[in-house]
Amino acid sequence: MNTRTLQQIIPSITTSDGGGVKLRRSLGQNQALRVDPFLMLDEFSSTDADDYIAGFPDHPHRGFETVTYMLDGHMLHQDHLGNQGDLKSGGAQWMTAGRGIIHSEMPQQESGRMRGFQLWVNLPAKEKMKPASYQDVQPEEIPRVNLPDGGQVKIIAGIAEIDGQTIAGPIQGISTEVLFLDVRLPVGGRFDHSVDAMHNVFVYPYEGQVEMGPIGNGRSLASQNAGVLSPGDRIEIQAGEQAAAFLLLSGRPLGEPIVQYGPFVMNTREEIEQAMTDYRNGQLV
Structure with a gap:
């Protein structure tokens, strides 16, 4: 087996989005820093309500998928399809924007810690104009596997072979074959895992x-840095002198041209211009 090595480090930068939510962005901070099919990864984390209370009011998307995974806090998702998702600590949502969706994610708390991630996953050209859809995942629906050394793995999307067990996450059938794991390791703890040799893989330690x-x-890969891995069919990760927690993302690359303008991600400039026209004319969805 060929163990993947750390090929590139993408330090996250501070920025804000939505109504002014403060966050850290690694993938997607500029359009050259992507890991096909992953377009963007944001981490938000604060105990100061002023950093998150404005939330993410109504805004459009077309051409990709968004994943929100909450570690702490409470947000409400609403969209033009009539979906409502009560996103609580440990829960997730997977939204396929397809041809268009207008949604909001607003905090349902006025104090305390709000911490989580938003991931953008590209759609292949043939699926960019399919109908929008939404999946709400409650914390109890996300499988957890305890590791022999005291660590733990949560499987949010995809199928994972862990400690002799085949575990399926609640999100399946994604064309980019995304594997989304949240892994916690004790001091010196180790996580070895087989991955598809044809997939791109990156790791994001958050503790x-x-x-x-x-x-x-x-x-070594420090927290709040995305680590892009070399080709291979196996990963080996070990915590240092402190306990560690990280996201592991693997997906099938699309190898297609990407043209992005804000919340629209298409394959050509003409398609972006059409998305903007449709949005202005109330025909995005």
Whole structure:
């Protein structure tokens, strides 16, 4: 087996989005920093309500999928299709914008910690104009697997082979074959996992730091940095002198041209111009 190594580090930068929510953006901070099919990864984390209370009011999307995964806090999703999602600590939502959706994600708390992630996943050209859809995932629907050394893995999307078990996450059937894991390791804990050799893989530690294998001859990746991995069919990750937590994302690359304008991600400039026209004319959805 060929163990993947740490090929590129993308440090996150501070920015804001929506109504002024403060966050850190790694993938997607500019259009050259993507990992096909992943377009963007944002981390938001604050105990100061002023950093998140304005939320993400109504805004449009076309041409890709958004995933919101909450660690702490409470937000309400609403969209033009009539969907409502009560996004609580440990829960997730997967929204396929397709030909168009207008939605909001608004905090349902006025104090306390709000912490989580939003991931953008590209759609292939043939699916960019399909009808929008939405899946709400409650915390109890996300499988958890305890590791022998005291770590834990949560499977949010895809199918994972962990410690001799085949575990399916609640989100399946994605054309880009996304695997989305949230992994926690104790001090010195280790996570070895097989991955599809044809997929692109990146890791995002959000607590502590990890060493990317081969173990004993790897590179360190600090928290709030996205680590893009080299080709291979196996990953080896180990926590250091502190416990660590990280997201592991794997997906089938599309290899298609990307033209993005804000919340619209298409394949050509003409398609972007059409999306803008449709939005102005109330025909996006």
